[in-house]
Amino acid sequence: MSCTDHEGVTAGGAVDVTFLTAHDCRALLADGSVSAVELTQAYLDRIAVVDGGVHAYLSVDAAGALAAAAAVDAKPRGGRKPWEGVPIGLKDVLCVKGMETTCASRILKGYVPPYDATVIAKLRDEGLIFLGKLNMDEFAMGSSTENSAFQVTRNPWDTDRVPGGSSGGSAACVAASLAPWALGTDTGGSIRQPASLCGVVGMKPTYGAVSRYGLIAFASSLDQVGPLTRDVRDAAALLDLIAGRDPRDCTSTGLTEPAGVPGRDDLEGLRFGVIKEYIGSACEPGVLEIFDAAVDAVGALGGVCEEVSLPSVVRGIAAYYIIAPSEASSNLARFDGVRYGHRTAQSEDLYEMYVRTRSEGFGDEVKRRIMIGTYALSAGYYDAYYGQAQRTRTLIIKDFEKAFSRFDYLISPTSPTVAFKVGERMADPLAMYFSDLCTIPVNLAALPALSIPAGFSGGLPVGLQIIGPHYGERGLLGAAHALEQRLAVDVVAPVQPAVAS
């Protein structure tokens, strides 16, 4: 979806942000159709009207956003950086100096970081306007955003349904035009799955492409920051804004080449592997129907599709639910009530302070994963669980390596199902875990992948996952752009203004 001729500006000069991509915003600002303050105000107004029904934002920093926008307006238009004045929403897992950052957890309620995450510092330098912090599953653990300690975000396509997760706030925000684009994080599918369920573009870059400094860690060897956008061009632009080697993150490498502006409109000469393990009974029929149409679209664009088996990916969930909780059990240990965040009101001794603080501060899913991870790393169990999971991870990496020796890209449905009903999987953690069936192995193999809207099933969005080789972002986004043009899926959710409550 791209918008030309400034259809976002109505006759009276007020801004209708409903259809705007970030590129549209940039163009409106560049030719003076709107000021940065007007644009920011338009998003704040829409948030005020619509977000009461979506609950995407945990906090909106209207004053800070307007002040930053006014500072942009004070500069001559010719002296601005390309994206100055374009608003953005931020998943609440990213530290923003001076802005409450909670990871949607009671244990960090009131925590105000003393520093900017590297991705935030980069966006600040480029002059982007931070509208506020977006809801998520607590500590990014979940696939529906229902694990937030503070609110349940609704899917803008059907507010009885979840937006996916854990970056559900980011996906819903973009789908409902509550920001032109947003940042999310992806540990096992947390950008791609909600993007799929909300009908937007979501990309997880190659592990290391983007700095993790200031991303509150869930699973350090899997976490990556990435864009959620309305189209592929915006995803490429936001990726280039945040990617780069960071001396503060020694696991970061940056990209080998910038994503650039994807303009490709055919897939001639490209070989696509259809991951056999993810078609058939793994996904619901409505999803497979849309996926089959996408496979046809690849062929129509000159690409070649062929089934490929990656036998070890079926063990992905098992390996992931050892590795990720193990790392999480250690990463989340610092939330101990000593230095910041929640501390229990009453305790007799140190041990009780720890137990009460953490019992009160963490939600059920976080506790479950801390317990799983603590157990998996225990003396006597380490090799049987953590060691075994790492060996499985190696097998998955090898399967992908083998597949990429034959194919340029691998494709699958992003999510086995469309958006499910709020509450539907909350009592069944395993059903919830299977939401990330198709996305988890990509994180284990550190590969780049994105989800683009591929169509609808029963009125709900279905996403197509395209997986690339390490550091293949530029080509991956190019191929995604060609498919996006061909599929021409309408990505504006029919969200209604919320009834004032």
Add this chain to the structure above:
Amino acid sequence: MSAGAGLPHDVAAPGVDGAGSGRESWESVIGLEIHVQLSTKTKMFCGCDVTFGQPPNTHVCPVCLGHPGVLPVTNEKAVEYATRVALALDCRISERTIFHRKNYFYPDLPKAYQISQYDLPLGVGGHLDVELEDGSHFTVGITRVHMEEDAGKLIHAGGSSGRIDGADYSLVDFNRGGTPLVEIVTEPDISTPDQARAFLTQLRNLVEQLGVSDVNMEEGSLRCDANVSIRHPGDPFGTKTELKNMNSFRFLHRGLEAEIERQIDLLETGERVVQATVHFDPATGTVSMLRSKEEAHDYRYFPEPDLTPIELDEAYVQKVRAALPELPVARKERLARQYGLPPKDAGSLANNRPLGDYFEALAAATGDPRVSANWVLGDLSAYVNAAGIEVADCPVTVERLAGLLGLIADGTLSGKMAKDVFEAMAATGKDAKSLVAEKGLGQISDTGELEGIIIRLVEENPGPAEEFRQGKDRVLGFFVGQVMKETRGQANPQVVNELLRKHLGAPGG
């Protein structure tokens, strides 16, 4: 270092009176775990200054405070320093070494895990040859040398002991948190508290010479825990305990003695040693159990995912090895050879780098190594030890001491006078020449002045003069005494002797 020798505790240690022949039959088995704080400019995983004695929580940042979202970045200098230590202990350097997380909750540990090393440490399989005071040698195997970060410091307020029991509240100072450490683990090759002290002394000297740490036990830049067990010779190892809180060489010795006696007491009375952590209390000289093994932590080590492996290739190791300073064993050998020093003196100078450096500079300035060694190991060492200062901070610099020795060499001062001048130099910071001039201390070597006195004395004492001439050589002493009396002891004795013989005439002549 003569920690503790001759102090009262040596006789007051609990239970050394022995309870019969049974007690004598036990031998102790000791292994040490030594933590050395590296004197890098910045911390192990962030850019904060490494400090000591600064106001609490003034050298901290989001990284070393364990804020959400922060990541560690390894200090290259710390890796280099740790490699130096490992090489100096003859360890094999791992080509690929990784960090692990050691997980446990404590308020001084901000991330609730310590970044440490586990099954792939920096160096393994080294050894250190230790020389005892009687000149005998023994070898201690070095199991491993690894890198880790230090914790913060807890201050327990209220209560009487300063310990957590009975405290009203506790405060945390994170200045020390994240300071780079190397941990050195020995094989259980040490069999007495004396040996343990000799080993640690030698290790401290070695690390000091490497220039990578202040190695100050009182300030905590050198810390030592001990694994202790006892057995009858030839038997398998007994159950060991881990002895902590020995923050001086003296307390290491005392703590080991107390723990060994405690274990002997238990086994001699039919009880058993329980595997546990044991705390030494310097105030009472006794040990107490902290926690038994059953309550011990499961640290849930796993590879630190925030840090990439460190590759130390042969070229790197060669570079670090080539840059190592001369180590004590080699220096002792060289000092003995180059300067003709007795082995004991050469050893003393080699084991104390600042003192050795001082000596070599002084020997070069004076051209007399023997005299230089005597002064450095004698008056200079005595002074800096008594004053509790470093050699580098001594007001009597190499240049000044060389000046003093020059005044002895040219006869201005006698050796005895020079000792007094040395003390005055140390006290005032002035040089020898000006002190001699100020106090009129110089020897009178002026032949004219002395000759006048002597001619007069010979005239005034015709009797003794005659006795000398008739062969009573000892009468010369009478005249020397008179000259010294007249010159308040400042006459150059050699010149006085010559002049007296000249003016008294040859004996029997």
